[in-house]
Amino acid sequence: MTPRWLDDAEQAAWRHFLDAQIRLNDRLDRELRAAHDLGLDDYEVLVHLSEQPDLRLRMSDLADRLVHSRSRLTYRVDRMVQTGYLTREQCPDDKRGTFAVITPLGLELLATAAPTHVDGVRRHLTDQMSRDEFLQLGAVLGRVAEQLRSEGD
Amino acid sequence: MTPRWLDDAEQAAWRHFLDAQIRLNDRLDRELRAAHDLGLDDYEVLVHLSEQPDLRLRMSDLADRLVHSRSRLTYRVDRMVQTGYLTREQCPDDKRGTFAVITPLGLELLATAAPTHVDGVRRHLTDQMSRDEFLQLGAVLGRVAEQLRSEGD
DNA sequence: GCAAGATAGTTCAACTCTGAACCATCGACG
DNA sequence: CGTCGATGGTTCAGAGTTGAACTATCTTGC
Numbered sequence: 001m002t003p004r005w006l007d008d009a010e011q012a013a014w015r016h017f018l019d020a021q022i023r024l025n026d027r028l029d030r031e032l033r034a035a036h037d038l039g040l041d042d043y044e045v046l047v048h049l050s051e052q053p054d055l056r057l058r059m060s061d062l063a064d065r066l067v068h069s070r071s072r073l074t075y076r077v078d079r080m081v082q083t084g085y086l087t088r089e090q091c092p093d094d095k096r097g098t099f100a101v102i103t104p105l106g107l108e109l110l111a112t113a114a115p116t117h118v119d120g121v122r123r124h125l126t127d128q129m130s131r132d133e134f135l136q137l138g139a140v141l142g143r144v145a146e147q148l149r150s151e152g153d
Numbered sequence: 154m155t156p157r158w159l160d161d162a163e164q165a166a167w168r169h170f171l172d173a174q175i176r177l178n179d180r181l182d183r184e185l186r187a188a189h190d191l192g193l194d195d196y197e198v199l200v201h202l203s204e205q206p207d208l209r210l211r212m213s214d215l216a217d218r219l220v221h222s223r224s225r226l227t228y229r230v231d232r233m234v235q236t237g238y239l240t241r242e243q244c245p246d247d248k249r250g251t252f253a254v255i256t257p258l259g260l261e262l263l264a265t266a267a268p269t270h271v272d273g274v275r276r277h278l279t280d281q282m283s284r285d286e287f288l289q290l291g292a293v294l295g296r297v298a299e300q301l302r303s304e305g306d
Numbered sequence: 307g308c309a310a311g312a313t314a315g316t317t318c319a320a321c322t323c324t325g326a327a328c329c330a331t332c333g334a335c336g
Numbered sequence: 337c338g339t340c341g342a343t344g345g346t347t348c349a350g351a352g353t354t355g356a357a358c359t360a361t362c363t364t365g366c
Contacts, residue, residue, distance in 0.1 A: 013291020020294035023301040067175045096344045128296045138166020141173035143281045148176040249314040249361045
């Protein structure tokens with residue numbers, strides 16, 4: 001491999017990216033936990049399911065969207081079923097398949113927690129930049145995510 | 154809390170940010186592990202220590218930089234001492250204190266692994282945008298990180 | 307100097323994640 | 337149709353993380 005090094009400015013940018021990412025996740029997770037006893041990972045599960053018209057997603061599909069391993073999702077859904085935020089339902093078309101389904105209680109929790117979460121995103125992220133800067137950042141990182149998604153491992 | 158919602162464009166940008174972040178970490182971690190049997194977390198430890206003139210950092214200081222809990226860092230350093238990449242040294246000024254110190258073997262591993270890592274950052278991140286876009290992104294996220302760093306919990 | 311509280315780091319038990327092994331079902335091909 | 341590789345999901349054992357409790361040392365203020 002011929003190394004294509006990062007120059008100083010690029011290296012600083014990369015460090016900032018890493019640092020902002022980890023600190024932002026950490027902060028949003030703590031704030032959400034403090035306010036609603038809900039971790040960011042569980043929050044993301046609720047978001048994805050709530051956006052489906054039928055409030056459900058196949059386990060594998062959900063795992064892929066969250067970029068979680070299958071077994072990680074199995075355990076996470078187990079816990080969220082225990083707490084009543086989700087249920088599992090058998091897939092009628094494919095007897096191997098399972099749906100994770102968000103319950104009314106899950107939807108209620110999401111509705112309660114969302115303002116806290118959004119407010120955190122505002123205060124910690126978007127308030128630090130102009131709207132254009134934020135949309136620009138989203139556009140650029142959308143390309144990055146898309147490329148990573150398209151190249152399967 | 155008066156919710157200041159994200160409009161559709163902002164919401165998409167936020168989703169892209171989350172998605173790029175998690176997928177990029179996942180990919181870089183896997184590539185580094187595959188090539189050098191080294192996780193991204195351990196890599197970051199090596200980077201931080203190697204940048205110090207005396208190749209060492211106090212445990213708490215290192216934990217703060219990595220945004221890891223103290224106990225998480227204790228265990229991580231334990232493992233890296235086992236594998237020979239780090240040693241612990243007593244702090245002479247403060248008998249409570251411990252330094253984590255990178256060994257020659259650790260430096261060697263870092264030197265071997267760095268090209269893989271940098272190449273991954275290039276391919277997956279910076280090749281998807283112009284240099285200016287990347288530096289702009291770094292500048293903006295630098296502000297975000299700085300603000301998060303300055304507000305203690 | 308010395309008590310009281312703060313700080314550094316480790317340890318503990320509980321919880322979470324990992325990747326491989328596993329079982330069931332599906333789909334394609336002969 | 338029946339076999340065989342692929343896919344969906346769970347389970348298992350081992351590794352990693354968490355936050356609270358703990359020990360030792362430091363610092364402050366009297």
